[in-house]
Amino acid sequence: MRKKLLAFAAVGLMATATMTACDDSSNADSSSSGTSTIGGGGSGARVGVILPDEESSNRWRDEDPKYLEAAFKQQNVAVEIRNAKGDRAAFQQIADQMLNSGVKVLVIANLDSASGKAVLAKAREKKVPTIDYDRLTLNGGADYYVSFDNVKVGELQAYGLSKCLESKGAGNPIVAQLNGSPSDNNATLFKDGYDRILDQQYDTATFTKGPEQWVPDWDNDEAGKIFEQMLKQTPQIGGVLAANDGIGNAVIKVLRKYKRAGSVPVTGQDATVEGLQNILTGEQCMTVYKAVKLEAENAARVAITLFKGEKPVVKDNLKDPESGAYVPFISLPPASITAENINDVVVVDKYISQDTLCKGKYLQLCKDNGVGTFADDKAKNDDNNQ
Incomplete structure (x- = not known):
């Protein structure tokens, strides 16, 4: 796995070498519109980036803005990065402001396909090239799409859950599924992936299919309420396929309440600090790492090429399931993360x-699991115990 992730990083570095990135500017908060702005300013030739929210995953607040800004800055291309904070109307207002004030390329991670499609249509009217970032806007007609192999993400979650259940010796456990937002095409792709694996387990009676529900807008609070109701109706639930780390943490909070955290395997995705800490405590069995830096660098490479009036080289295509059109697609590989290979992240x-992961009560757990600088100490202890 480590060699594989190093290879991914090398691809990202190669992509960065062909890029051009953003002016040196400070963070600002557009509180009047409920959005956040990073870099670029509000006028002039630049690339516009609209991110969806700050709640469905910490990545949209902490990771994507940082890596996108760095990628544009490295090549000295101005960028304006804003976050719609879950507000579909604000998402479209931000796009209008960008398109009316000199944005030459627009990159969006949509909140849903309907509002994303409206934004992409306005960009086409102004002849501004567009990139779907992380999430495909169904029937939206974006010029390019940069994301991960999202079906593979779901498969990794199902394989991880299966392995965790087998290691616990669970006999035909009931598996609950909390899918992501029904308005996010990625959530559908994740589900396609894990259903492929879990359906085989259900068919062979290795597992029993339990309650299943979508979580609107990836709302973690709602996910907790949904799962608590599931657990009350089906207290024998023995495993949970949670679509991301936020939903997984909501499930774990409920399991703690009923003194079952750690005994019921729970999946996740995004390799958030919270998700990794839950893996260290043994309350979450795995997460899926999607190298956001690599995704941001590839999106920036495409955007900067378009900004310069050139045509990006993208080898693959993805068929939009609604329109039937093929979108030039940069597909990036995800990786499964457990306590055994947490150092890959x-x-x-x-x-x-x-330092971020191993704060407070997690410091000893990091030592026990050989995280980072504690790896040699753990290896010595393991040798002494043999």
Whole structure:
């Protein structure tokens, strides 16, 4: 796994070498519109980036803005990065402001396909090229799409859950599923992936299919309420396929309430600090790491090429299931993360810093699991115990 992630990082560095990035500017908060702005300013030739929210995953607040800004800055291309904070009307207002004030390329991670499609249509009217970032806007007609192999993400979650259940010796456990937002095409792709694996387990009676529900807008509070109701109706639930780390943490909070955290395997996705800490405590069995830095660098590469009036080289295409059109697609590989290979995130890619992960009560757990600088100590202890 470590060699594989190092290879991914090398691809990202190669992509960065062909890029051009943003002016040196400070963070500002557009509180009047409920949005956040990073870099670029509000006028002139630049690339516009609209991110969806700050609640469905910490990445939209902490990781994507940082890596996108750095990628544009490295090549000295101005960028304006704003976050709609879950507000569909604000998402469209931000797009209008950008398109009316000199944005030459527009990059969006939509809140849903309907509002995303409206934004992409306005960009086409102004002849501004567009990139779907992370989430495909169904029937939206974006010029390019940069994301991960999202079906593979779901498959990794199902394989991870299966392995965790087998290690616990669970006999035909009831598996609950909390899917992501029904308005997010990625959530559908994740589900396609894990259903492919879990359906085989259900068909062979290895597992029993339990309650299943979508979580509107990836709302973690709502996910907790949904799961608590599931658990009351089906108290024998033995495993939970949670679509991301936020939903997984909501499930874990409920399991703690009923003194079952750690005994019921729970999946996740995004390799958030919270998700990794839950893995260290044994309350979450795995997460899926999607190298956001690599995704941001590839999106920036395409955007900067378009900004310069050139045509990006993108080898693959993805068929939009609604329109039937093929969108030039940069597909990036995800990776499964457990306690055994958590250093691939912390040490190899430096996606999460050791200091951030190992705070407070998690310090001893980091030592026990050989995270970062504690790896040699753990190896010595293991040798002494043999």
